[in-house]
Amino acid sequence: MLDYYQVLGVNRDADLSEIKTAYKKLALKYHPDKNPNNPAAEEYFKHVNTAYQTLSDAYKKASYDLMLNYSAERASQSQNVSQSPYRRHPQSQERSVYDRYGKFSWKKAPNYKKAPAYIIDKNYLKIQALTLLTVFILASIIMGAYKLNNYYEEQELLEIQKQNELAVQNAKRLFDSGKYIQAINEITRLIREQPIEHMFYEAKENMISSLSKSAIVEFKQEKFSEAIVHLEVLREYQKPMRISTWEMLATAYYTLEEYRKAVHAYEYILMREENNIELIMKIGDIYLDKLNMTEKAWDYYTEARYKFKEFQNNSYGEAFELVVPLTNFTEEYFQMFYKRGKLNIELEKYEEAVHDFNWAISIRPSYGEPYYLRAICRSGMGNNNRGCDDLSKATENGYVVPFALKQRICN
16 A cells, blocks of 8 residues: 555654645745656655545545554564464474363363353443543534634635736736736746646647737738737647647748748758758748859758759669659749759859759650750860750740850850
């Protein structure tokens, strides 16, 4: 049987104040919020909570003490029996009960016929009445003391409850006045001080939920500046922050042309959706078109290219380009190779650019510009013959090639 006194670390004669103090100390130490992902701490916290609920209630405590004492006596009796010198051994040589206890002389037995008779008289009744009266008075005193103690405990709990409700109301007033961070910090402080008070957790959850609803409404109404105020608070207190919240934050910043903050939010989304090629390309486009960070954009386009080939290899095998018609791929994949190829030209990585334009042309063979760009790369590598062929194909597909360039490469 689990010893709740040992669980709380108090003596058997500990009063209610000592039990409460021990419980609060252990509850703060082993509360699940302070020990995330720790099943052992969570299980011990349950034992601590059960022990407190039992020992803080006088009726439950009295019943538990009886059971605990009974269990201890049974264990003691079991141990005494096992150690008794009279316990029969499997190999004992006893032949009868006399070998164990010896013979008894019945002549020494008491004569019950000569025993004095028990007389019920006035004195006997008086003693019994006094005994019952004494028991009744003692029971009344005990019950009165117990009820008085319960009354004081209830008053103390009511006072604590009143103070907690007042603290929550003050935090709500801060929240309603727009001081969101100050309000949530106040509730968080109250939770640290009283981790078993569910009122505080509910208040904090309601505040975060209210912020989320307000942000969604403002975002749908395209009030992006107002939405960002609420979304930034959610970023601090919504743990973990939802993907939808990050997406709203990124879109709002992008619309307000705060591109660095927008790309930062998109990168957080990418941490959870690392195989999202469309998102990788979007981040690359922001770095290239909005922030003019060519090297950073090249990194993301390269990552998108790697994810594309990895996905196709896992789906169709390493020779997937021979199995899957490349013209079936979406425009998104064409843009991926096309944009990376153009960046490689800027960085004078002509050989890599040729590979990118090979893929772009395979996906969209009717587009003229990739042929034109591949011709520039081949010319830069000193291969004017093949570059001239690319210029011809570009012209066939409707792309207007500058005469000077064509004359330089093809002559």
